[in-house]
Amino acid sequence: MLFRSRQSIEEDLRRALKRREFTLHYQPKINLKTGAITGAEALLRWTHPTRGSVPPLKFIPVAEDSGLILPIGAWVMREACTQARAWLDAGLPLTTMAVNVSAVQFRNENFLEDLFATLGETGLDPEFLELEVTESVLMEQRELAASILKTLRAKGVQVSVDDFGTGYSSLSYLQQFPLDALKIDQSFIRRITTNPNGTTLVSAIIRMGQSLNLRVVAEGVETAADLAFLKAQQCDEAQGYYFSRPVPPGQFAKLLEVCVS
Ligand code: C2E
Ligand code: MG
Ligand code: MG
Numbered sequence: 001m002l003f004r005s006r007q008s009i010e011e012d013l014r015r016a017l018k019r020r021e022f023t024l025h026y027q028p029k030i031n032l033k034t035g036a037i038t039g040a041e042a043l044l045r046w047t048h049p050t051r052g053s054v055p056p057l058k059f060i061p062v063a064e065d066s067g068l069i070l071p072i073g074a075w076v077m078r079e080a081c082t083q084a085r086a087w088l089d090a091g092l093p094l095t096t097m098a099v100n101v102s103a104v105q106f107r108n109e110n111f112l113e114d115l116f117a118t119l120g121e122t123g124l125d126p127e128f129l130e131l132e133v134t135e136s137v138l139m140e141q142r143e144l145a146a147s148i149l150k151t152l153r154a155k156g157v158q159v160s161v162d163d164f165g166t167g168y169s170s171l172s173y174l175q176q177f178p179l180d181a182l183k184i185d186q187s188f189i190r191r192i193t194t195n196p197n198g199t200t201l202v203s204a205i206i207r208m209g210q211s212l213n214l215r216v217v218a219e220g221v222e223t224a225a226d227l228a229f230l231k232a233q234q235c236d237e238a239q240g241y242y243f244s245r246p247v248p249p250g251q252f253a254k255l256l257e258v259c260v261s
Helices: 006-016 056-066 069-089 111-122 135-140 142-155 171-176 186-194 198-211 224-232 249-260
Strands: 022-031 037-048 052-054 096-100 129-134 158-164 181-184 215-218
Touching: 006 037, 006 056, 022 069, 022 249, 037 056, 037 069, 037 249, 056 069, 069 096, 069 111, 069 249, 096 158, 111 142, 129 135, 135 142, 135 158, 135 171, 142 158, 181 186, 181 198, 186 198, 186 224, 198 215, 198 224
Parallel strands: 037 096, 096 129, 129 158, 158 181, 181 215
Antiparallel strands: 022 037, 037 052
16 A cells, blocks of 8 residues: 555654564675675664555655654664674674664764664674765765764774765765775666676776775675676675575574574
8 A cells, every 4th residue: 555645654654663663674795705694784674554564765765854763763773783782692693783874863963972872782892883874974064974984983883885886975085084895886786787888887886995995895786697797806795685685683693593504
């Protein structure tokens, strides 16, 4: 069933947290040299009581415009940190838990304070947390972004640039920011096999990331052909349906268990 309007999404979103309609699914990131799982990306899922599952691309923009992304984002952070800590306590080989952070959250004046409080309360060592932000988050308020990134780096939290290549980044700023990884947007990965010139941009982004000393992660890897190309180009990591869809926590733990045995 379709939502009648943005307004009806907003009304229902307001109740969703209280009614516990949100869950997180986790998708693995794979090290292309070793094949090991290097981390999980937490992806928000909303199961509406009558409308069923609502895709993030439909409700996250509404949550951002209405400010509801702040309490929702705080819930995501706490849930992801709690889960990461539980997996680590169970001896599972998780290296990082990545959480998507939208511009509204990043620019909120309590962002860092709340984040460190959550890390403290959940007992997750900051080195296990990675934040994913888009290029525009970094480029639109550069001074603020630089100071937030500096604090995160000092505390050991990693930061990656999500959907890289879809926005516009000033490369000289990118170079100055303390960043850890670039995630090549899936639209470029899609072109590896569908467009005769599709490989050029992907190779260029990989080279650029390497020269900036950043880990390069390919998003949306769906085929063996994508994977072969990325390996040949020495892309560091990949994520996509080829390896696994985002899955509920129990299933993700099983993926990690396979890595141990
Ligand atoms: P994203 O952070 O770039 O996440 C990757 C998206 O690509 C996810 O969609 C994932 O399910 C999908 N994906 C992964 N592998 C493949 C593949 O091989 N093929 C295809 N076609 N898709 C793949 P999802 O979960 O629908 O999330 C969409 C976007 O919503 C995310 O893009 C992110 O920007 C946002 N989002 C999701 N969860 C959160 C959250 O907790 N907080 C915030 N602020 N944004 C979130
Ligand atoms: Mg992401
Ligand atoms: Mg992305």
